[in-house]
Every structure is written in structure tokens, then in C-alpha cells.
Amino acid sequence: MNGEIDFNADIGESFAGYKLGMDEEIVRFITSANIATGFHAGDPDWMATTVALAEAAGVGIGAHPAYPDLAGFGRREMALTPDEIHNAVKYQVGALKAFTSDHRLQHVKPHGALYNRAVHDEPVARAIVTAVKSIDPDVIHVVLAGSKWEQVARDEGVRVARECYADRAVTREGTLVPRSHKGAVVHDEAQVIERSRKLAVEGRVVAVDGTEIDFAADSICLHGDTAGAVKLAGAVRRELEQAGVQIKPMSEIV
Secondary structure: OOOEEEEEEEEOOOEOOEOOOOHHHHOOOOOEEEEEOOOOOOOHHHHHHHHHHHHHHOOEEEEEOOOOOOOOOOOOOOOOOHHHHHHHHHHHHHHHHHHOOOOOOOEEOOOHHHHHHHHHOHHHHHHHHHHHHHHOOOOEEEEEOOOHHHHHHHHOOOEEEEEEEOOEOEOOOOOEOOOOOOOOEOOOHHHHHHHHHHHHHHOEEEOOOOOEEEOOOOEEEOOOOOOOHHHHHHHHHHHHHHOOOEEOOHHHOO
């Protein structure tokens, strides 16, 4: 491993009068923020508020587009065509970009079911990649490390940040365990910290069946809406820094 990694989290997932997550606290520990763009959470007012928060904290700003699924928080599969996905992603990324002070984004990372589908569905992955590329060819594409999606992005010649998860279980094939399965989300603090250290320092992770697999990545994600997320984010960051890992925005790594 190269001794440096980005630390990202999903924020801006409030909606109208409902506030979700601890954005003001977690931005102190991350280097990149994935901001909801209105289709699974967020709205124009929360997008403006969250972009301002991220800019003030000096973290890299990324769009977090999703299926049009507010009721299901973007975690339900939808039968959209690649063209529909292309247009939905372009719409959301363009909207968030308009809220930034310099009208630029560091990265784009799809959310939920759309992310999971892109991991193994080449037409969907290409629809996402080409939508983002059409807006700004220099934007970083955050993809699950080692996935078919990563290969599609590299074939398109765009900047790629390979992602892993501190608090999500993976299969021996390197894909995320579906949230409907027991143990899909790792809640034990010591386990999350150790997984993060192993990912950042060794480029390896223990899969859900106990198999240890290679999993080299440029960015670690920790979900900001899980219980104890802020405390956990601080603990993970301290552990990585004590292990000699430099925490920096993905734009300085890829």
C-alpha cells in the first residue's frame, strides 16, 4: 500500500423539515463528502446548506446521485433503462455542481441500489460513467474496488477512486453483502477499526465467510447515519494516523 487514503462519508441526507445524520460533527473527521442530490434524500435547501458546510470544513465535495426513490431511501432496485439512469445521474450531478462556489465537484459516488447495480451491471455502470464524464471529464468516479464498474470507468479513461467500506461486510468475491442479510453492517467498534487498519495498511479484508481477500482501495467509507458514527469516525481516523497512514482528499491520491 502507498500509505495514504481518503476518508469519505455520505451527508446531506436530511429532507424538508426532517434532519438526518450528524453532518456538522462528522465533517471534522472526513476528507471527502458525498452529498445527497434530492432523489433519495436531500432537497435544494439542504444541498445548499451541506455544500456550505463542506466548503467551510475544507473537504472534497462529491455528488451522491440515486434512483428516484425518496420513499425507499434509494435502497430499492428500480427497472430504469441505461438511458434513464444516464439522464437521472446527469440531472443530479449538474444540480449539486451549481451549488458549489466554483461550480466544480471533486467526485461522484452513486448511492444505495444504484451503486450496487453498477458493481455488476456493465450497461448501468457505463450509463453512470458517461453521464458524469459528459458534465466534467476531470471529476473522480468513486467505484467499488475490483468491480466490473471499475473496469468500465478505466476503459472510459476517467479518474477512478477505488472504494472500500469500514462498516459493511463483503463477500469472498469482493461485493457488498446485501443489507437484507444478517451481518451486512458491522456495528462493533473494535471490528470496524481493525477492518479499516487492515484495508489501509495491508490492502486486505476479511470476507463474511472468514476468507481474507485482497482489497486495495483509495478511499474508505463510513456511513454517517449509523449509531455512534461520529465517535467511530474519530476512532478510525486516529487508528489510521497512528499506523502511519496519511489521510487526504481523493483528489490528492488519484
